[in-house]
Amino acid sequence: EYSVQLTFREQWVDERLRFNDFGGKLKYLTLTDASRVWMPDLFFANEKEGHFHNIIMPNVYIRIFPDGSVLYSIRISLTLSCPMNLKLYPLDRQICSLRMASYGWTTADLVFLWKEGDPVQVVKNLHLPRFTLEKFLTDYCNSKTNTGEYSCLKVDLLFKREFSxxxxxxxxxxxxxxxxxxxxxxxxxxxxxxxxxxxxxxxxxxxxxxxxxxxxxxxxxxxxxxxxxxxxxxxxxxxxxxxxxxxxxxxxxxxxxxxxxxxxxxxEHSTSVDPASEPFEPDAAANFAMVKLATTGARLEIKGSAFLPEASGTAGGGQHVDGEDAAVRDTHATAEKKLLQVVAVQVPDEVQAHRRHRADNIPPRFRAVQSRVLVNVPISRGSGWRVSLDEDALGSRDVARGHLYYSQPRTATTQQAA
Missing domain, CATH: 1.20.58.390 (Neurotransmitter-gated ion-channel transmembrane domain)
Incomplete structure (x- = not known):
């Protein structure tokens, strides 16, 4: 919507109001009561609210000329509706209209026409806070309804929004x-x-x-x-x-x-150290004896020797592990031959993952190592031995170095682990 303050003037001819001017001595008659003459039933079609000005006197007058012409002038303040297209806001231009139409008289009885010349005049130095009035156009907007055609005039005001x-x-x-x-x-x-x-x-x-x-x-x-x-x-x-x-x-x-x-x-630094050069002691807390292992290529070899306690627990007895053929020989004549087979040494997951990215930097002995340990301890004389594969028992560093852990016999119960 927008608000406008205007001085509205309309002029028409009423033959009934002719009078003698007495040789040009009387130019016109002035009236202040609009109810004494006939007036067109004009209204503002897009008006939302409005009022007349009555300070100090009512801002209205009527002039009647000798030929019956009537000039009606009044000062009005109006608030008019103005549908806007805001797709380009704030770089938009808006067209706001002022529409004046006949309320009851059809075009057969009343027709509105724009006065020749400049029917619309704008006050000079007009300033709006957010808009600039670029131009205005006058046109006709007659409307047809079921009761007839009604005369209408309109003024299109083109506003440009101030970008600053x-x-x-x-x-x-x-x-x-x-x-x-x-x-x-x-x-x-x-x-x-x-x-x-x-x-x-x-x-x-x-x-x-x-x-x-x-x-x-x-x-x-x-x-x-x-x-x-x-x-x-x-x-x-x-x-x-x-x-x-x-x-x-x-x-x-x-x-x-x-x-x-x-x-x-x-x-890698820790695995590059030769296990045979390091001092080696069994873990007494876990009650484990250890055998150092190493791999060359795809072949698993057992270096050094170790003794497994005799199944019957006889003091001084033992079983010798030879590194070449991985066989277990009994040092007593009554002991039976037992076979200890080691298929592979467990390599920690982090070493396996790192080996895929940096295979060239890993010592060759880790490249042929499988991902599991399989130990088979044969049963003899109703007793057996168990090799622990628990991750807590098999430390990552010790397993990576080639250390194999197996537990001491604890009970006479037959056990087999793989």
């Missing part, structure tokens, strides 16, 4: 908010509180700015140009906050990979 106001109030603040949100790119990635607070603050401020813009406009079902602008700004601000989240996640992932890399390097 919106540049200062909307565009510059939005640009500043986007720039402030991008300042977080120059902050250290470890400054989490600073970057998060900066991103959230700019995002909330941008949302408040968008709400304030739409609050001053009528609700419409289509997208406006200002909606596209604020949407892009919101996307940039939200993108800056999302970028920090991704960078923080990537940074933590890099730190984790570096830590794992150092761990693998330490593991």
């Amino acid at each position: 106001y919106y540049l200062i109030q909307i565009y510059i603040p939005c640009c500043m908010l986007v720039i402030v949100s991008w300042v977080s790119f120059w902050l250290d990635q470890s400054a989490v509180p600073a970057r998060v607070s900066l991103g959230v603050t700019t995002l909330l401020t941008m949302a408040t700015q968008t709400s304030g813009i739409n609050a001053s406009l009528p609700p419409v079902s289509y997208t406006k140009a200002i909606d596209v602008w604020t949407g892009v700004c919101l996307t940039f601000v939200f993108g800056a906050l999302l970028e920090f989240a991704l960078v923080n996640y990537a940074s933590r992932s890099d730190i984790h990979r570096e830590n794992m890399k150092k761990k693998y390097q330490e593991m």
